[in-house]
Amino acid sequence: xxxxxxxxxxxxxxxxxxxxxxxxxxxxxxxxxxxxxxxxxxxxxxxxxxxxxxxxxxxxxxxxxxxxxxxxxxxxxxxxxxxxxxxxxxx
Amino acid sequence: xxxxxxxxxxxxxxxxxxxxxxxxxxxxxxxxxxxxxxxxxxxxxxxxxxxxxxxxxxxxxxxxxxxxxxxxxxxxxxxxxxxxxxxxxxxxxxxxxxxxxxxxxxxxxxxxxxxxxxxxxxxxxxxxxxxxxxxxxxxxxxxxxxxxxxxxxxxxxxxxxxxxxxxxxxxxxxxxxxxxxxxxxxxxxxxxxxxxxxxxxxxxxxxxxxxxxxxxxxxxxxxxxxxxxxxxxxxxxxxxxxxxxxxxxxxxxxxxxxxxxxxxxxxxxxxxxxxxxxxxxxxxxxxxxxxxxxxxxxxxxxxxxxxxxxxxxxxxxxxxxxxxxxxxxxxxxxxxxxxxxxxxxxxxxxxxxxxxxxxxxxxxxxxxxxxxxxxxxxxxxxxxxxxxxxxxxxxxxxxxxxxxxxxxxxxxxxxxxxxxxxxxxxxxxxxxxxxxxxxxxxxxxxxxxxxxxxxxxxxxxxxxxxxxxxxxxxxxxxxxxxxxxxxxxxxxxxxxxxxxxxxxxxxxxxxxxxxxxxxxxxxxxxxxxxxxxxxxxxxxxxxxxxxxxxxxxxxxxxxxxxxxxxxxxxxxxxxxxxxxxxxxxxxxxxxxxxxxxxxxxxxxxxxxxxxxxxxxxxxxxxxxxxxxxxxxxxxxxxxxxxxxxxxxxxxxxxxxxxxxxxxxxxxxxxxxxxxxxxxxxxxxxxxxxxxxxxxxxxxxxxxxxxxxxxxxxxxxxxxxxxxxxxxxxxxxxxxxxxxxxxxxxxxxxxxxxxxxxxxxx
Numbered sequence: 001x002x003x004x005x006x007x008x009x010x011x012x013x014x015x016x017x018x019x020x021x022x023x024x025x026x027x028x029x030x031x032x033x034x035x036x037x038x039x040x041x042x043x044x045x046x047x048x049x050x051x052x053x054x055x056x057x058x059x060x061x062x063x064x065x066x067x068x069x070x071x072x073x074x075x076x077x078x079x080x081x082x083x084x085x086x087x088x089x090x091x
Numbered sequence: 092x093x094x095x096x097x098x099x100x101x102x103x104x105x106x107x108x109x110x111x112x113x114x115x116x117x118x119x120x121x122x123x124x125x126x127x128x129x130x131x132x133x134x135x136x137x138x139x140x141x142x143x144x145x146x147x148x149x150x151x152x153x154x155x156x157x158x159x160x161x162x163x164x165x166x167x168x169x170x171x172x173x174x175x176x177x178x179x180x181x182x183x184x185x186x187x188x189x190x191x192x193x194x195x196x197x198x199x200x201x202x203x204x205x206x207x208x209x210x211x212x213x214x215x216x217x218x219x220x221x222x223x224x225x226x227x228x229x230x231x232x233x234x235x236x237x238x239x240x241x242x243x244x245x246x247x248x249x250x251x252x253x254x255x256x257x258x259x260x261x262x263x264x265x266x267x268x269x270x271x272x273x274x275x276x277x278x279x280x281x282x283x284x285x286x287x288x289x290x291x292x293x294x295x296x297x298x299x300x301x302x303x304x305x306x307x308x309x310x311x312x313x314x315x316x317x318x319x320x321x322x323x324x325x326x327x328x329x330x331x332x333x334x335x336x337x338x339x340x341x342x343x344x345x346x347x348x349x350x351x352x353x354x355x356x357x358x359x360x361x362x363x364x365x366x367x368x369x370x371x372x373x374x375x376x377x378x379x380x381x382x383x384x385x386x387x388x389x390x391x392x393x394x395x396x397x398x399x400x401x402x403x404x405x406x407x408x409x410x411x412x413x414x415x416x417x418x419x420x421x422x423x424x425x426x427x428x429x430x431x432x433x434x435x436x437x438x439x440x441x442x443x444x445x446x447x448x449x450x451x452x453x454x455x456x457x458x459x460x461x462x463x464x465x466x467x468x469x470x471x472x473x474x475x476x477x478x479x480x481x482x483x484x485x486x487x488x489x490x491x492x493x494x495x496x497x498x499x500x501x502x503x504x505x506x507x508x509x510x511x512x513x514x515x516x517x518x519x520x521x522x523x524x525x526x527x528x529x530x531x532x533x534x535x536x537x538x539x540x541x542x543x544x545x546x547x548x549x550x551x552x553x554x555x556x557x558x559x560x561x562x563x564x565x566x567x568x569x570x571x572x573x574x575x576x577x578x579x580x581x582x583x584x585x586x587x588x589x590x591x592x593x594x595x596x597x598x599x600x601x602x603x604x605x606x607x608x609x610x611x612x613x614x615x616x617x618x619x620x621x622x623x624x625x626x627x628x629x630x631x632x633x634x635x636x637x638x639x640x641x642x643x644x645x646x647x648x649x650x651x652x653x654x655x656x657x658x659x660x661x662x663x664x665x666x667x668x669x670x671x672x673x674x675x676x677x678x679x680x681x682x683x684x685x686x687x688x689x690x691x692x693x694x695x696x697x698x699x700x701x702x703x704x705x706x707x708x709x710x711x712x713x714x715x716x717x718x719x720x721x722x723x724x725x726x727x728x729x730x731x732x733x734x735x736x737x738x739x740x741x742x743x744x745x746x747x748x749x750x751x752x753x754x755x756x757x758x759x760x761x762x763x764x765x766x767x768x769x770x771x772x773x774x775x776x777x778x779x780x781x782x783x784x785x786x787x788x789x790x791x792x793x794x795x796x797x798x799x800x801x802x803x804x805x806x807x808x809x810x811x812x813x814x815x816x817x818x819x820x821x822x823x824x825x826x827x828x829x830x831x832x833x834x835x836x837x838x839x840x841x842x843x844x845x846x847x848x849x850x851x852x
Binding site: 036039041042043044045046047049050053058061062063064066067074075 | 132156247249250268269271272286289290291292293294295296297383386387390406
């Protein structure tokens, strides 16, 4: 699985997560930060987490991944970080 | 100014944009056209059907992250430290009150108030149940940090309340935050186990960085220390809703005091409260303070029409965030007072105030109109651009895009000056500085380009921009330069520059009537101002071109890249008038030539230019010949045995230049689809094939042939050539040899292998 594929898949999930805020022409790159750039709060990560499981299966466990991070790292999390995590889990 | 743009869409729709940059307005227009509500992203708010409805103020409680921005909302210093739970709570309450008061100052008033956790005390103050001064006094009297609380922990779970299974004896639910978020509370060891358990189930679980046991029964033994439920009560002026009962506070004193107690011991049912508020007509949920309540609102009311907006944000100043709240509410049909957002310079009467509001509205509208101005760039709207085509083609050539009509840099300057003049309201544009030309503005196919001004810079799409200065009148003119000592007669008279296509300009831009004298580092000429916009300065550039043609004939093709400074000392001389022009070359390198210039009329300097910088194109003698006479020239050279060889040592800009000389629209589209790494090879092969074919035909007595008249097709290793737009060619097959990838000088050799059915290889 390539980074590009994963980024594309994450992009379409984020569009779904954020649609309620009226976001539908979203530019997402590896450097896009969930908190600062997308304005995601922890509650949005919940939705994203269930989309990840739905798409990749139970072993892509966002909750376990977040548990390893301290609060500052969660806030600084980028789309690229998440893509790397997904690739590592999916292999 | 407010920077709020208000525009009515249809009968009911409203669109609001804060800080309307041209890009943002463009996006806003798109949003409005789509007709779907858009609430706040990129500072755009759009509501096709304003929600109207009631407004509720929601006050945040303690959250993991607390980044208030209220310095500009108060005129005294604040202590908003959060290093202990007590100080954190005091800071949250202070911030909530400051934002509450600021919102009311701009005419935003709630129909009800409520709070999350200790934010409910703020709601009680805001609604009138508590007196601000009395609560403040109590907070001052109480050493909040001395309060003893149970050492229990909170964990936030990313799942709905009904999916929370509590297998631990001492863990209880403390907050039902939103549709998908629940907070539980319990002893540290049990919370740790619980966190592990939920993470295994892929439920997001965060342990909060403070301990208190609020909103759970374990607080009961400590309750006596809390004096808040004992504060004097007053009649509410605004309904206060309780998150404990998800309904309005009761009205009798004992019932209110009882609810205050329960608030500390029972779960916060925030999601239920939000649904109950929505049920009775609340549509605007304003977070009054610093926090993340808006995301709880959006999560809970996901499928219902609502506006969630934060009254304070870590991303911008207090005032700036209020501006966004006001815009958001206006868009939903409310009526905030925008004028109160900007500090009044002096006390004003009602009339002055009204006029100020009107002026602001006018300025906002003018800003939009300016920012939204677009010009049509096409040969129909700007026929003069047909006099500025980069690629010659056979007369009557049907595809305009193959002619490559390009807006001259100096015509872009004319548009930038126009835009600056409109923004200047009657003042004259005296200077352009830092004029930059970013890319070719091609007019075929036609398109619309935004022309705008902002912060003293004029901008023509992303093609060109410049800083401008305006003034009441022009500056006094300097003296014209003296005449250089090394001048001599030019070899080429001005008319031959056009006749022999050293300059490719058509009548609208042809203004050089006489080149007077040329020197080692200078040239002087006479210009009769032609009719196309920007043509006068274009002729300054053409005169510089003449200097290059005569002094540096091996590398004479050049186009403007930037200009440091242009100053006008008078209005531009009118079309048809005759002016003198003097140019001094200040720098010459392989890639660029820089010059200063004066345009002089009747002995007076009218325009002075410094740092005019041209990019010089490479391509040698063949390049120059193909530029002037593509129909009889080739970039390739004939070699032994009928081979034609082209060597590409060009820069990217030159290569693009030759692409348009050699390839028609269909071939350029094919080139565009090539991966960038293959384009150099692709173009070299096309050039060699076209030159080999033309060479063979000329040898047999054929007339001049433009490269674009020949369409090359590749079939695996074979290349065939066909005539386009009326040219009939015999069937031709061409073989091509290419240099290895990565070579510095890319080369391709082409040779006809078959013509009219017979092998000639």
